[in-house]
Amino acid sequence: MKLTPRRITLRVRLTLIYGGLFLIAGVLLLGATYALFSRQLSNPGRALVTKGVQPGAEPAKQMFVFTGDGTMLTGPDAERWMTQQQALLHDAATTSLLTQGGIALGLVFVLATGFGWLVAGRVLRPLHQVTDTARRIAATADRGLRERIALRGPDDEVHDLAFAFNTMVERLDRSFDGQRRFVANASHELRTPLTLGRSLVELAMHRKSASADVKRLGEKLLQINSRHERLITGLLLLAKSEHEITGRLPVDLADLVTHVVDQTSTEATRAGIAVHHVAGEAPTTGDALLLERLVHNLVENGIRHNSGPGGQVEVTSRTRPDGRIEVRVSNTGPVVPHDEIRALFEPFRRLHTNHPPTTKGTGLGLSIVRSVAHAHGGDVTALPRDNGGLVVTVTLPACPEVSATSARLP
Numbered sequence: 001m002k003l004t005p006r007r008i009t010l011r012v013r014l015t016l017i018y019g020g021l022f023l024i025a026g027v028l029l030l031g032a033t034y035a036l037f038s039r040q041l042s043n044p045g046r047a048l049v050t051k052g053v054q055p056g057a058e059p060a061k062q063m064f065v066f067t068g069d070g071t072m073l074t075g076p077d078a079e080r081w082m083t084q085q086q087a088l089l090h091d092a093a094t095t096s097l098l099t100q101g102g103i104a105l106g107l108v109f110v111l112a113t114g115f116g117w118l119v120a121g122r123v124l125r126p127l128h129q130v131t132d133t134a135r136r137i138a139a140t141a142d143r144g145l146r147e148r149i150a151l152r153g154p155d156d157e158v159h160d161l162a163f164a165f166n167t168m169v170e171r172l173d174r175s176f177d178g179q180r181r182f183v184a185n186a187s188h189e190l191r192t193p194l195t196l197g198r199s200l201v202e203l204a205m206h207r208k209s210a211s212a213d214v215k216r217l218g219e220k221l222l223q224i225n226s227r228h229e230r231l232i233t234g235l236l237l238l239a240k241s242e243h244e245i246t247g248r249l250p251v252d253l254a255d256l257v258t259h260v261v262d263q264t265s266t267e268a269t270r271a272g273i274a275v276h277h278v279a280g281e282a283p284t285t286g287d288a289l290l291l292e293r294l295v296h297n298l299v300e301n302g303i304r305h306n307s308g309p310g311g312q313v314e315v316t317s318r319t320r321p322d323g324r325i326e327v328r329v330s331n332t333g334p335v336v337p338h339d340e341i342r343a344l345f346e347p348f349r350r351l352h353t354n355h356p357p358t359t360k361g362t363g364l365g366l367s368i369v370r371s372v373a374h375a376h377g378g379d380v381t382a383l384p385r386d387n388g389g390l391v392v393t394v395t396l397p398a399c400p401e402v403s404a405t406s407a408r409l410p
Contacts, residue, residue: 010127011120018116019109026105030098037097126151126158130165137169145173190232198225231364250399251291253282253317253327260295261315264303272309275299280318282325283399286376294372295327297365298392302331307388325378325396336384344382344390345370369394 133149148169151162204210205218257279268275284291295315302313314330336344347367366382369392373380378396385391 011117011124014120014123015113015117018120019113022112022116023105023109026109030101030105033101034094034097038094126162130158130162134165145169145176188236191229194225194229194232198222198229201225248285249288250283250285251288253284253291253295253325253396254279256288256292256295257282257315257317257327260292260299263296264299267300268303268313271303271306271311273303273306273311273313275303275313275315277315278317280316282317282319282327284325284376284396285399286396290372290375294369294394297369298327298329298394301365301392302329302390305390306331306333319398320395323398325398327394327396328391330385330391331389332385332387333389335388336390338384341382341384345380366392 129151130149133147137145137147148166149162151159201218201221205215205222210218257277261275261277265275299313299315302315306313311332313332315328317325317327320326345366347364366380370380373394373396376396378394380392380394382390382392
């Protein structure tokens with residue numbers, strides 16, 4: 001597994017830029033000060049010693065100096081002593097300037113870097129607010145795009161960014177709402193002609209004068225009609241499950257697992273599939289009908305997309321150690337390529353296998369499972385089994401009362 005390097009945040013980059021620019025300016029200032037100081041110390045016109053005439057000597061001027069211990073030097077000795085003193089003074093002054101100036105520059109650089117960190121954080125705070133809101137909207141996109149960026153501050157570029165983002169999200173929200181309303185309305189409108197068509201076919205089939213050909217044709221038409229009705233019901237359920245659940249009631253998924261296994265036992269027996277279930281306590285809150293459809297779709301999917309007679313389906317529900325609720329359905333069946341797992345949760349997407357698709361499926365089973373799970377604040381994952389088949393796991397938040405009780409236990 002290739003490890004990607006940890007990114008450097010914009011705040012760190014801005015802080016490094018602030019500190020780097022200050023350090024460069026400080027070094028240039030210290031270098032200019034050193035150059036001017038050296039030039040002044042080496043100026044031959046600067047009087048560093050006293051020149052004069054020795055008392056009682058010739059009128060010609062002669063240099064003499066007194067050392068620190070009172071010794072008087074004249075002539076070349078005085079000049080050498082002066083040169084040595086100038087060199088010592090230059091070295092001491094230069095060392096003091098560079099050392100103390102470098103220490104002061106370092107301390108001020110640290111302070112400037114810290115101040116730059118604070119300034120960068122304050123400048124980037126609106127961007128962090130935009131980012132956090134965008135992440136929350138993306139995390140709850142399946143349940144609607146209702147949240148907006150409530151940015152306060154001056155009318156600047158960040159404010160323009162937030163306004164543009166809010167406009168985009170608002171248009172997307174209207175588009176998604178329109179799409180869901182269209183699916184729901186179209187499904188409702190299609191139910192009436194399908195119901196009428198089924199009634200007419202049944203009426204024609206049950207007439208005493210109906211021939212065997214008419215009855216066989218009627219059975220096929222009823223099968224097609226039934227499949228279309230399931231498809232419309234699935235579309236309605238998918239449109240409903242894409243909205244966030246507002247009215248939540250306590251639901252134990254263990255009861256739903258037991259009920260669904262009993263409900264699908266006839267189909268499993270007819271297909272030769274053995275269904276085993278372990279219904280552990282799994283209390284959560286939500287819409288009981290939608291959660292039942294979630295469990296039903298998982299079990300039904302495990303039965304219909306199995307390896308045929310002799311296949312196995314295992315259904316379990318439990319409360320995990322982290323407090324979340326889990327429902328897992330594992331089934332035998334054809335080998336599922338790992339790169340096709342994501343496509344299974346898309347509407348009308350089927351697994352590409354050599355097995356013919358079942359006539360009872362609509363291609364919406366796992367799509368509805370994902371939508372219902374997201375609407376209840378949960379998630380769903382799928383993993384292929386080594387010997388063929390699929391393991392689908394749904395996790396949901398636990399019932400708040402149960403979570404609070406568990407938190408109080410020692």
